[in-house]
Amino acid sequence: MNEPVDSPVVVVGAGLAGSRTCLELRKIGYGGRIVLLGEETSPPYDRPPLSKAVIAGRRESKPLKADYEELGIELRLGTRVESADLARREVVTGDGPIGFGKLVVASGAAPVRLPGAGEQLTLRTDADAAALRDRLVEGARVVVVGASWIGAEVAHAALRKGCTVTGLEFHPAPLSQALGAVVGARFAGWWEGATLRTSTRVTAVEPDGVHLEGGEVVPADVVVTGIGVRAATDWLRGCGLELLPAVAVDERLRTADADVYALGDAAAWWSPRFGRRMDVQHWDDAYTAPAVVASGIVHGDAARLAHDPVPYFWSDQFGHRIEYVGHHDPGDTMTIDDGYEKGWTVRWTDPAGRLTAALGVDQSKLVAAWRKDVLAGEPAA
Numbered sequence: 570m571n572e573p574v575d576s577p578v579v580v581v582g583a584g585l586a587g588s589r590t591c592l593e594l595r596k597i598g599y600g601g602r603i604v605l606l607g608e609e610t611s612p613p614y615d616r617p618p619l620s621k622a623v624i625a626g627r628r629e630s631k632p633l634k635a636d637y638e639e640l641g642i643e644l645r646l647g648t649r650v651e652s653a654d655l656a657r658r659e660v661v662t663g664d665g666p667i668g669f670g671k672l673v674v675a676s677g678a679a680p681v682r683l684p685g686a687g688e689q690l691t692l693r694t695d696a697d698a699a700a701l702r703d704r705l706v707e708g709a710r711v712v713v714v715g716a717s718w719i720g721a722e723v724a725h726a727a728l729r730k731g732c733t734v735t736g737l738e739f740h741p742a743p744l745s746q747a748l749g750a751v752v753g754a755r756f757a758g759w760w761e762g763a764t765l766r767t768s769t770r771v772t773a774v775e776p777d778g779v780h781l782e783g784g785e786v787v788p789a790d791v792v793v794t795g796i797g798v799r800a801a802t803d804w805l806r807g808c809g810l811e812l813l814p815a816v817a818v819d820e821r822l823r824t825a826d827a828d829v830y831a832l833g834d835a836a837a838w839w840s841p842r843f844g845r846r847m848d849v850q851h852w853d854d855a856y857t858a859p860a861v862v863a864s865g866i867v868h869g870d871a872a873r874l875a876h877d878p879v880p881y882f883w884s885d886q887f888g889h890r891i892e893y894v895g896h897h898d899p900g901d902t903m904t905i906d907d908g909y910e911k912g913w914t915v916r917w918t919d920p921a922g923r924l925t926a927a928l929g930v931d932q933s934k935l936v937a938a939w940r941k942d943v944l945a946g947e948p949a950a
């Protein structure tokens with residue numbers, strides 16, 4: 570095991586990936602200083618409940634279970650890192666520089682916003698969720714821009730609260746960017762009760778409403794923009810790391826600088842399994858990657874763990890659970906199966922007949938089994 574150095578491990582970003590990296594370090598016996606820096610003022614918490622139970626008003630956001638003080642983890646909230654200087658081995662905050670022995674980039678991602686001077690809400694933090702929850706009141710005209718994961722979950726919560734909901738989607742069907750137009754079209758019916766307009770381009774959010782290409786203005790009391798996220802790596806600009814904008818790392822989550830790691834939504838890792846760089850931005854990835862970073866920091870080149878998972882994510886929307894495992898290419902063969910009492914599935918296979926990805930609607934057990942098949946690289950059953 571590498572001996573702890575005087576300079577601390579500095580983790581930037583106190584979200585799921587950052588928090589768990591610190592906990593994993595202690596779990597495997599790292600005894601040196603650990604500093605966890607987070608821009609938000611709440612202690613680390615999980616984001617998936619925000620767009621589900623929290624905006625629906627069924628529960629509050631809760632911190633992750635961890636006693637940072639007891640574990641000797643220096644958690645500094647409300648601390649934004651402005652920049653990094655790799656030559657000087659320091660990051661710079663509003664309170665001055667902090668030196669590091671190892672640096673872990675866990676700064677996550679931030680929502681993409683639309684142009685315009687009108688109010689647009691996005692959903693990333695517990696504060697965003699509380700603000701949105703309070704605005705979803707009966708009769709409010711809610712326009713959701715983007716009928717993808719977050720957009721659909723917000724639309725579902727808004728409908729249940731008696732809002733008048735309009736979804737505006739650039740692509741020909743909900744979720745079609747991720748899953749293709751044929752699968753995406755199956756989700757359109759779930760928007761019953763809302764007005765869903767697909768193949769519709771929003772140009773700006775202005776005080777009088779949401780402006781569409783062609784000049785139409787859709788009036789709104791609440792506009793929620795859910796058009797994707799971008800890795801929050803601006804603070805690393807110019808420091809010499811490769812930014813895509815997620816930080817490019819290998820399968821051990823190392824950058825080209827041996828003392829700098831990146832993980833979670835802020836990282837794009839090289840996957841030997843899929844022969845490409847992966848940039849998935851899902852909870853499961855931020856949950857599992859920290860063990861690899863901690864092992865790398867403690868064991869260096871002798872670390873045996875690598876991060877090359879079969880990606881997994883889920884979404885709860887309109888009373889259904891969607892789950893997806895793996896990664897499929899547009900050329901993979903797609904098989905849709907409706908032969909179940911409840912739900913339906915999609916499987917994608919490569920030209921060699923191997924299962925590359927699977928999607929299940931209300932079919933958790935099958936998805937779990939297929940995840941193992943993708944992991945094993947087995948021909949599809």
Ligand SMILES: Cc1cc2nc3c(=O)[nH]c(=O)nc-3n(C[C@H](O)[C@H](O)[C@H](O)COP(=O)(O)OP(=O)(O)OC[C@H]3O[C@@H](n4cnc5c(N)ncnc54)[C@H](O)[C@@H]3O)c2cc1C
Pocket residue numbers: 581582583584585586587606607608609615616617618619620648649650651675676677678692693694719801804832833834835850851852853855881882883884885
């Ligand atoms: C509303 C919502 C619902 C979701 N639902 C699902 C779901 O159902 N299923 C699923 O698979 N995934 C879901 N996700 C995605 C999942 O939550 C993310 O993939 C996960 O949170 C990524 O964790 P992270 O630690 O990498 O990044 P984050 O959780 O974004 O944490 C990064 C932290 O770094 C901080 N930070 C950023 N820049 C700086 C800086 N310069 N200095 C200091 N701190 C900084 C940020 O403030 C943030 O607190 C959801 C995400 C959201 C927002």
